[in-house]
Amino acid sequence: MSGHAAAGGVEGSQAVLERIQVTVLPSTKTVPINPAASSDPEMRVETPLVKDENNGISNTQRVWTSLVAGAIAGAIAKTVIAPLDRTKINFQISKKPYSAKAATDFLVNSYQKDGLISLWRGNSATMVRIVPYAAIQFTSxxxxxxxxxxxxxxxxTSGTKFLAGSLAGVTSQGLTYPLDLARARMAVTDKDEYKTLRQVFARIYRHEGILSFYRGFPATILGVIPYxxxxxxxxDTLKDLLAVYTVNSPGLTAMAALACGAAAGMVGQTSSYPFDIVRRRMQTSAVKGQHYRTVIKTTRQIYAEEGIMAFYKGLSMNWVKGPVAVGISFATYDVLKDTMRKVIR
Structure with a gap:
């Protein structure tokens, strides 16, 4: 009698535990240790269901879809804002005060002197750089x-989110920096001085040496970490906050990505802009007859000659082109990446 009661108590407890498991832990399932033991309840073990973190695609597919989407997104974004980018670089490396009128005059004079295409001068070097840069950055x-x-x-955590972005920037910048230097040289010289990207590399190597391809690199890394x-x-933070409103609307999702990217661009550009001034001065010093050798000496010289506001010269233009470029880049990347992964899934 007592034996039956004990057995019934054990069975009752087991049934209660199973009901709790089914109700509270729906992510687990009962799997037999081996097929032969499937009929024996005592030979079964509880194993959690494995969540498909890759959404049905392999990590290799995640990598190549990110590479393709990132490359296209970067190319489109940089081409759109190339004239503004060239204007910004010219003011960054000169001692002339920046203003909206001065920037407009530069664009008009460049158009009148060399034609419409001159506004995209250096964009070929930008494309050679930005395609691998954006692809590596988004993928990494x-x-x-x-x-x-x-x-x-x-x-x-907020710290790991920030760290992931910083490491992505360091990875992509470290692998593509010589192309960025060549693009800056082409942007601040006349077309007769540097006609092709190949000529830029050949002349830098001949006259300045191999190490010159990484002139201004420390300032770039210091800037890319916060940027x-x-x-x-x-x-990522803004997109997560808006996700609840955009989950069922692809069009709204794209617009939200564009807005989030624009905000991200403004925050990133503002936080890192002084380093951008320093690296541009160092990158172009050889063609401008100036002497900027180290980050500290360059910073001191700019401050002594032009004051603290020199480190923010052209920032207002960056508030126009930065959000546009980053917004287009992030939104295009998100749309292309998601589309390709839906196709191959």
Missing amino acids: HEQWKRLLHVDSPETV AGFSFFTF
Whole structure:
């Protein structure tokens, strides 16, 4: 009698536990240890269902879709704002005060002197750089997020979000920096001085040496850490906040991505702009007859000769072109990446 009662109590407890498990833990399922033991309840174990974090695609597919989407997004964004970018660089490396009128005069004079295409001078070098740069940046950001578990609600923090963005920027900048230097040289010289990207590299190597391809690199890294970190952090944070309103509307999702990207661009550009001034001066010093050798000496010289506001020369133009470029880039990347992954899934 007591034996039956004990057995019934055990069975009742087991039934209660199973009901709790089914109700509270729907993410687990009962799997037999082996097929032969499937009929024996005591030979079964509880194993959690594995969440498909890749949404049905492999990590290799995630990488190549990110590479393609990032390359196209970067190319489109930079081409749109190329005339403003060239104008900004010219003011960054000169001692002339910046104003909206002066920027407009530069654009008009360039058009009258060399034609409409001159406004995109250096854009070929930009494309050679930005295609691999954007592809590497977006792809490495996704991979750094995966390694740092940024996409996991249990482990994500503001610090890891920022770190993933910063590491993505350092990775892409480190691999493509010589192309950025060549683009800056072409942007601030006449077309007779540097006609092709190949000529830029050949002349720099002949007259300045191999190390000159990384002139201004420390300032670039110091700038890219806050720029990429704040850009990706701001974009991801805002996109997550708006996700509840855009989840069922693809058109609204694209517009939200554009707005989030614009905000990310403004925050990122403002946080890193002084470093951008320093690196441009160092990159173009050889063709402008100036002597900027190290980050500290360049910073001191700019401050002594032009004052603190020199580090923000052209920032107002960046508030126009930066949000546009980053907004287009982030939104295009998101749309292309999601579209390709839906096709191959």
